[in-house]
Amino acid sequence: MAEFGSLGEGETQGRLLVVEAEEIEANNILQLIRAADVVIEGFPDQEHGNTAGFELPDDASEQASIFKNIFQTTGFFERFSFKRERPVAVAMAVNAWPDRRIVYAIHKLSRCYETEAITPWSAHPRFGQIFEKHSDEFSDHVRSSIAINLAFSAIEEMKLQVKSSREKPRWLDNKYTWNPTVLMDLKSRLDRVGINPERTFDWIVRGDETEIPIEPVRDQFSAYSDGKIVRDVQFSLPDAIHACSYLRNFVTAHAFGKSTQRLGPYEVYNVQQVARFLILSICGLFNVWTRDLMEQMALQLKCDES
Structure with a gap:
C-alpha cells in the first residue's frame, strides 16, 4: 500500500x-x-x-x-x-x-441535507448571522420548501408529529395554551421511544426581524442570545415539533403564498435539527461518537473475558 x-x-x-x-x-x-x-x-x-x-x-x-x-x-x-x-x-x-419507518426517516433526512444545508458550525452563536435570510430567486423558495417537507416527513415516519384535528384542537385559546390531551399524547409517544419530552431545543433566529413568525411566539431567549443579531429562542421539544409542522402546514406543503419568499437557510436548519435529534435519539445514539462505541466495546470485551 x-x-x-x-x-x-x-x-x-x-x-x-x-x-x-x-x-x-x-x-x-x-x-x-x-x-x-x-x-x-x-x-x-x-x-x-x-x-x-x-x-x-x-x-x-x-x-x-x-x-x-x-x-x-x-x-x-x-x-x-x-x-x-x-x-x-x-x-x-x-x-x-428492524423498523422500516426509521429507515425511511434516515433516508428522507439525508436527502433533505443533500437538497439544502448549512454547515453546523455556522449556526454557532459566535458567528451571528452568516447567511442572507431570504432570497428573491423562485428556485430557492422551491428548494427550501422541499427540504423542509422532507425533514418534517422524517418526523412523521417516526410518528412523532403533533396529532391534532378540528375535533381535538392543538390549542385551548388564542394565547396558545396547549390542549392537555394533545400534549400528553405527544409526550407519551416521545417517552415510549426513550426521548425526554421535557427537553428544550434552541431554535435559531438571526439578524433583523424579517423571518416568518412561528405561532405561538415564545419569548424565552436562549441563554446565549443577545436579543439583536442572535435572537435564538428556547422551545420545549413539543413546541419545536409544532414549529416544524407550522412551517410545513402553512408555508411549504401547499400552494405558495407571501410567506414563502421569507423562507431561508435558518428555517431549513431548524427543522433539520429537530428531525436529526429525534432520529439520533430513537436510535439511542444522540451525543454518541466513535470513541464512545470503542469504549463500550472494550468494556464488553473485558466483561466477556472475566
Whole structure:
C-alpha cells in the first residue's frame, strides 16, 4: 500500500466493510449506512463514493486478485471513503434496520441535507448571522420548501408529529395554551421511544426581524442570545415539533403564498435539527461518537473475558 502514501500521525489502516447478503439487501444496507453518515454529520457528503456494493466471489484466489488488481489500483482506491464517525453510522443502521419507518426517516433526512444545508458550525452563536435570510430567486423558495417537507416527513415516519384535528384542537385559546390531551399524547409517544419530552431545543433566529413568525411566539431567549443579531429562542421539544409542522402546514406543503419568499437557510436548519435529534435519539445514539462505541466495546470485551 506504499504507493498510496504513508500513514500520518494517529492514523491507522482502513477497514473494508463486507456485507454477506443478496445484492438488493446488501445495497440497501450500504445505502442506509451512507445516509446515516449524512445525518450524523448534519451536512451532505462531499465525497462521491460508490452507492452500491461490489460483488465478491467465494473463491479466495479470485478475491485476492480483485483486491490487488482492482481495489488497490489508483483510480478505484480513491473511491473508498473514510469517515471518523462511520462506526456510529453503522450502529445507526443496525438499530434502524428492524423498523422500516426509521429507515425511511434516515433516508428522507439525508436527502433533505443533500437538497439544502448549512454547515453546523455556522449556526454557532459566535458567528451571528452568516447567511442572507431570504432570497428573491423562485428556485430557492422551491428548494427550501422541499427540504423542509422532507425533514418534517422524517418526523412523521417516526410518528412523532403533533396529532391534532378540528375535533381535538392543538390549542385551548388564542394565547396558545396547549390542549392537555394533545400534549400528553405527544409526550407519551416521545417517552415510549426513550426521548425526554421535557427537553428544550434552541431554535435559531438571526439578524433583523424579517423571518416568518412561528405561532405561538415564545419569548424565552436562549441563554446565549443577545436579543439583536442572535435572537435564538428556547422551545420545549413539543413546541419545536409544532414549529416544524407550522412551517410545513402553512408555508411549504401547499400552494405558495407571501410567506414563502421569507423562507431561508435558518428555517431549513431548524427543522433539520429537530428531525436529526429525534432520529439520533430513537436510535439511542444522540451525543454518541466513535470513541464512545470503542469504549463500550472494550468494556464488553473485558466483561466477556472475566
